[in-house]
Amino acid sequence: MVERHPGLRPGGQAIDVRGPALDVLERMGLLAAAQEHKTRIRGASFVDRDGNELFRDTESTPTGGPVNSPDIELLRDDLVELLYGATQPSVEYLFDDSISTLQDDGDSVRVTFERAAAREFDLVIGADGLHSNVRRLVFGPEEQFVKRLGTHAAIFTVPNFLELDYWQTWHYGDSTMAGVYSARNNTEARAALAFMDTELRIDYRDTEAQFAELQRRMAEDGWVRAQLLHYMRSAPDFYFDEMSQILMDRWSRGRVALVGDAGYCCSPLSGQGTSVALLGAYILAGELKAAGDDYQLGFANYHAEFHGFVERNQWLVSDNIPGGAPIPQEEFERIVHSITIKDY
Numbered sequence: 001m002v003e004r005h006p007g008l009r010p011g012g013q014a015i016d017v018r019g020p021a022l023d024v025l026e027r028m029g030l031l032a033a034a035q036e037h038k039t040r041i042r043g044a045s046f047v048d049r050d051g052n053e054l055f056r057d058t059e060s061t062p063t064g065g066p067v068n069s070p071d072i073e074l075l076r077d078d079l080v081e082l083l084y085g086a087t088q089p090s091v092e093y094l095f096d097d098s099i100s101t102l103q104d105d106g107d108s109v110r111v112t113f114e115r116a117a118a119r120e121f122d123l124v125i126g127a128d129g130l131h132s133n134v135r136r137l138v139f140g141p142e143e144q145f146v147k148r149l150g151t152h153a154a155i156f157t158v159p160n161f162l163e164l165d166y167w168q169t170w171h172y173g174d175s176t177m178a179g180v181y182s183a184r185n186n187t188e189a190r191a192a193l194a195f196m197d198t199e200l201r202i203d204y205r206d207t208e209a210q211f212a213e214l215q216r217r218m219a220e221d222g223w224v225r226a227q228l229l230h231y232m233r234s235a236p237d238f239y240f241d242e243m244s245q246i247l248m249d250r251w252s253r254g255r256v257a258l259v260g261d262a263g264y265c266c267s268p269l270s271g272q273g274t275s276v277a278l279l280g281a282y283i284l285a286g287e288l289k290a291a292g293d294d295y296q297l298g299f300a301n302y303h304a305e306f307h308g309f310v311e312r313n314q315w316l317v318s319d320n321i322p323g324g325a326p327i328p329q330e331e332f333e334r335i336v337h338s339i340t341i342k343d344y
Contacts, residue, residue: 006096011237012076013155014063019336021275024282037078044168049222104254124256132262150198151243156235160189173221191228210240243267252299264310272313286344309339
């Protein structure tokens with residue numbers, strides 16, 4: 001497992017594990033631990049630019065959907081810690097490094113790294129996200145696969161200065177959105193800032209340009225945006241990107257395959273990114289195991305088994321963009337549960 005960051009990357013938004021993805025966690029022996037890390041958010045308030053509450057919702061929240069559903073909402077970094085703890089004893093982790101080149105000669109893949117010595121592997125699985133380096137090296141530039149959705153969003157940790165008690169507060173301005181929700185038993189909070197602009201292009205690695213753009217767009221929109229912009233600059237886990245999808249006809253080439261956002265990002269707007277990634281990883285592993293030494297058959301069956309589910313979940317975003325009509329909960333649940341995973 002190769003990770004560019006010096007350690008496990010901190011931060012990230014509250015994410016959701018739903019439907020059959022819960023079965024994956026159970027089969028991995030992680031369901032009980034994941035439930036212990038639930039955010040336990042009780043509801044959400046929606047306020048005007050002066051902070052006056054317009055209404056509150058104790059049945060559903062913008063980040064987690066129905067409050068009393070069997071789904072698990074937890075922080076991204078908590079799920080990462082669980083997965084790392086479960087795999088670290090049997091998996092070699094190579095931190096602070098990245099793949100430079102991939103050479104597939106048919107019998108193995110020779111991998112060179114930015115820091116470590118070159119090595120050969122039977123298979124390479126790219127699970128490196130929306131801006132996948134593995135996808136770029138094997139399939140070509142990102143632009144041919146990306147569908148930009150026009151929503152730009154930032155997420156970062158802030159003090160719980162609003163003294164939220166397992167609660168969320170949101171303000172929707174004319175062209176921007178800001179939200180804060182408590183985290184880690186109310187000891188801290190996560191802030192979200194977002195705006196729509198279909199023409200804007202900011203390098204996802206250029207933090208200063210992102211700061212400047214958020215400052216320009218958010219500063220005059222009221223509520224607690226000034227405080228959030230202040231905390232933003234010192235946040236240890238600031239993340240910003242444009243909401244996008246990755247659309248590919250195939251997820252493998254030779255001895256290299258893609259999983260999760262690298263191959264089929266649904267975008268956070270779908271509410272299904274984490275569940276789809278967990279299911280994809282489980283099905284890929286299961287099909288490779290079932291195929292024995294025939295990795296090509298395993299890759300083909302992975303795609304055949306999963307691509308329909310991916311397409312249905314990517315479709316969710318068509319009506320799920322801010323300002324559009326939300327998808328009815330019944331239809332959302334139908335899509336969430338529209339796959340049955342095999343007992344590999």
